[in-house]
Amino acid sequence: MEFQQLRMFLKAAELGSFTGAAREFGVSQPAISQQIGRLEQSLGRQLFERQGRQVALTEAGELLRRRALQIVSLVDDTARLLCDDGETGKIVVSAIPTIAPYLMPGLLEAFHEEYPRARVEVNEEVTEVILRRCALGEIDVGVLAMPASRGYLKFETLFEEELLLATSADHPLVGRDQVELDDLRDLPFVLLDEAHCLSDDIRGFCRRRLFQPVTTGRVSQLATVQQLVAQGFGISLIPQMAVPAEPTPRLRFRSLDGEKPSRTVTACWNPDRYQSRLMLSFLETLKHAPVHPSSRTT
Incomplete structure (x- = not known):
């Protein structure tokens, strides 16, 4: 049993794929398969069930995974301890x-x-x-x-951060003295896709006020959200740190009155x-x- 074999084994177990593990290590898929095969041979136990392009741990593989995590962590941590000068x-x-x-x-x-x-x-x-x-x-x-x-x-x-209302420069809300979350109830939102927790924060805050935001689109970049808002496709709630330092001609940002949405x-x-x-x-x-x-x- 070799240390690098354990690392490859753990990565294949994590990704459920020899191909994915090979990509992570910068080697060919047959090289990963060969190392896993040698590890199985040395232990005398099958570690993976081969399911086409995917693999799943056997009972023996799951036992080795738990021990291998401990072994790899111990070795890595020992190296860090020996080299720890606080500066490099x-x-x-x-x-x-x-x-x-x-x-x-x-x-x-x-x-x-x-x-x-x-x-x-x-x-x-x-x-x-x-x-x-x-x-x-x-x-x-x-x-x-x-x-x-x-x-x-x-x-x-670390800190609590307010989410600011983002609208286009010519949106009807821009001229309002006060804007509360209830004023957004029937307006279309531009949100990030499901992979981003910010959208969960926004939906959760709206649900606490008993409404579900109407969405006009989901994108993967916050910059794209702001561009779509600027073009009038909807409104959004933007983390304060993402507000441009310089005024943007086609965008307006403001703090909501009343209960303010935020994220931690x-x-x-x-x-x-x-x-x-x-x-x-x-x-x-x-x-x-x-x-x-x-x-x-x-």
């Missing part, structure tokens, strides 16, 4: 797409000034992927919006993995990351 090393961070482009650049700049010899790898991924990769120890820190749960992960709230931005990590001094320093930088102190309107 690599941190892997994942953030959801509605946070990454707005929070991470300034955060990385501040961290680099304090720790110039450290390397930070940033990934942009949806919530479920972040939770899974964090649990597997593939990332050190996740930055996402609640609610999110994975029992064995540690979560810490949080950090997560796996407490069972070794927390390097550098990673803890990054968390501290993250906790003090600059956010908008108050709502902006344009």
Whole structure:
């Protein structure tokens, strides 16, 4: 049994595919199959049920998966411990797409000034992927919006962020002195697709006011949402950090009156993995990351 075989085995188990595992390791699919076959031969047990292009763990495979996770984690954590000088090393961070482009650049700049010899790898991924990769120890820190749960992960709230109403510049609501959520009841919304938790936040807030937002389209980028709103295809609720710093001629943003929609931005990590001094320093930088102190309107 070789250590790299265990890594390949775990990746194939996670993805349910030898082809997917091969892509992750940058090797051919036959190379992965060969290594898994050697591992099965050395153990004398079949680890996967082959189901066409997909594979599923056997009972023996599930037992090995639990032990292999412990073995790989122990080896990786030992390497981190031995090399942990608090100044150098690599941190892997994942953030959801509605946070990454707005929070991470300034955060990385501040961290680099304090720790110039450290390397930070940033990934942009949806919530479920972040939770899974964090649990597997593939990332050190996740930055996402609640609610999110994975029992064995540690979560810490970073800040609460208001969601601002976004409309086109010529929308009838622009001239109103006051706008409350109930005023949006029958208006079409432009939302992100189901993979993004921001849409869940918006729908949940509307449901608490006893209505379901009427949607005119679902897209995958927050920038696209704003472009469609600017063109008059609907309205939306936009995180405050995503509001452009400079006024946008075709867009208007405003804080709602009355109960204000918001989201809770949080950090997560796996407490069972070794927390390097550098990673803890990054968390501290993250906790003090600059956010908008108050709502902006344009």
